[in-house]
Amino acid sequence: MNTLIKLFFVIIILPKVMFAQTSKKNYEYNIDLLHMSNDEVRVSFSPPKNNLKQGKFVIPKLVPGFYQAMNFGQYVSDFTAIDKNGKKIMTERLDKNSWMVYDLSRVKKISYQVADGWDSLEKESNEARSAGSMFIKDSVFVINYNSLVGYFEEMKDIPYQITITKNKDFYASSALDYKQKNKITDMVWAKDYRELVDSPVLYSVPDTTWLKIGHTKVLVSFYNKKERNYSKTIAHEIENILKNQQAYLGGTLPVNKYAFLIYYESSNENGFLGDGLEHSHSTVCLYRSGSMKFLPNALNRVASHEFFHVVTPLNIHSGEIQHYDFLNPVMSKHLWLYEGMTEYATIHMPIKQKMISLEDFEKSLEEKIRGMKAFDNTLSFTEISKKSMERQDQYMNFYLKGALLGLCLDIRLRELSNGKIGTQDLMQMLMKKYGAGKYFNDDDLFDEITKMTFPEIRTFFRDYIEGTQPIPLKEYLEKAGFNYDEATGKVTSLPNPDAKQMVLRKAWINQ
Ligand SMILES: [Zn+2]
Structure with missing residues (x-):
């Protein structure tokens, strides 16, 4: 009996202790895509355990691959910190992209609202939208974490645990592995901020096709409001390109998993608009045009260039x-x-x-x-x-x-x-x-x-x-x-x- 009780405790208590220990060293984020208000997403997190008097919280001014300031902090509002009793702790906005949080060791939770950077590709814009985020409630979310999640300068290189509340029929297309906790809750982990920002996600009712090129698993995810069954057509094109790239690169692709996240918007105008940003294990492609006919060809060119980035900077960089x-x-x-x-x-x-x-x-x-x-x-x-x-x-x-x-x-x-x-x-x-x-x-x-x-x-x-x-x-x-x-x-x-x-x-x- 004694042994049984001990065993019981070992099994039940140990995982809890381990979880508590590791979780203290993480940023634990909650992002709610389901209950939006004013086209804004509610974000909250508990900082990693610390003894800091104060800390500087940062949302990126720019991200790798772009060379102009994009000031993602501009989309953040209603920034609030509270202690374990729900009492407010003082914070101060330093500039567009940073906040000072006082008495940081006592902070239990920080929360804020995030507006999206773009809603449609219709309007002319100098901003590269492929690095930003867009939310259309109950339809589609293109998420680059640099516009939703930040870090304390005093606590870098720390893992992230993100819990996402989403519509029950939504699927997370990403190079990271999302675990479904229940029908409306996903969880994902990243080893640090760099990896999180390097791994965008497309949330929508899935139109996805998986390819296997050598040992590499490739996800092709497509979103268009009307055309809900097109990823297969695009995947066919991408497969041909990737097989040739595989041969060109000496027989193996230098990644285990890769994701193409493609958002397509129909328009009544002539011509087309394309915007893309490469990441280590994925690429975001945004398109707008009057006809879908051009898409396979346009993707051929973009996909090939973006995928070759798995060589450099992913595997060769300063x-x-x-x-x-x-x-x-x-x-x-x-x-x-x-x-x-x-x-x-x-x-x-x-x-x-x-x-x-x-x-x-x-x-x-x-x-x-x-x-x-x-x-x-x-x-x-x-x-x-x-x-x-x-x-x-x-x-x-x-x-x-x-x-x-x-x-x-x-x-x-x-x-x-x-x-x-x-x-x-x-x-x-x-x-x-x-x-x-x-x-x-x-x-x-x-x-x-x-x-x-x-x-x-x-x-x-x-x-x-x-x-x-x-x-x-x-x-x-x-x-x-x-x-x-x-x-x-x-x-x-x-x-x-x-x-x-x-x-x-x-x-x-x-x-
Ligand atoms: Zn490039």
Whole structure:
């Protein structure tokens, strides 16, 4: 009997004690999507156990992937802190995105209202909506946690436990695993704030399709007010792209799970609007157009680029990215890598995998060259990367000249290695050396890559990425058997390439 009672206690008491201990170290959040008022969501949380006299609570000013202040704190109102007896504790709003909470060790609960950043894609807006949140009661919620959840500067790198109250037929589409507690309650955990913000969620009646690409589980989730059965059509397109990306990346995709969260709005206008933001294990795509016909094609392009971000920055990034400061972020020098190399892979993969013709590839190069000419190409790429917040006017060039610099680097590497090594191999080597948990020092990357490859590559970086020498497109394309006419902007295959050019071209684009 004695043993039985002991056993009983061990089983019943122990989990409770363990839960109490771990929960004290978490941020425990409650978000209510079911009982909304004035188009606002009620959010509350208990801070982690602490001995602090006061603490600075932060809602992000901006998030990774964007380079302009978005001030997510502007959507927060009615910020209140109470102690365990329900008595108010003093708080003070410091600016748009931060609050001082006094007597923090006594605070039992903090609550506030959150308004959404957008309701529809209809109105013109300079704000990137893919980083914000939208709520339509009983219909759909696009949630980026940076607009709902915050952190204390004194208590960073702490896990989050989020409890969400939602409509009973709603499903949480996300890269994180949501556990259903009951029909109207979900729970989700994130190891820290960075991971939570990196994992948006689409809440709605599900229109979802799962794919399996190698060992990677891919969720395609679609929302449109009228069309409730379209994820399968889109998943079919995405599957083709991902299989080619898998081959391009050497046979395996470097993530176990990935989610495409697609919100689509019908309109009566011509043309279309697209807005997307990539994350480590998911991407949010927002579209608005008069017809759904364009969607598969538009998604093809966006999905391919966004998915290639699983290589960089997810698996290759600097300390500035790993320890991102949501209030005053320090920018990295290496946007040529994060966006330039990602976009280069997006245009290189289709020709390497024989998905498009040589003419189509030449056209895609001409498009990049034409686009690049609208920007100031006499600036140092590492400098405008470091100052990307001030140099918004040059930012798009990372997708244009940045991709073409990737092309030149690829040709140079293949030339120096007799065709054995290109940027595909370089990215694999960098992923092996660094990976998701290990960052590089911003100042050391060029030297590290040089050590892994050839001394001549240091000169390439010095001249064209750090320096301001014009991109050597004509010279490099000729090495691989192409003519680039600088006057007309045309790229064409040389009619009689020599053996050396043929070998390099084969190694570079498999043609
Ligand atoms: Zn990108």
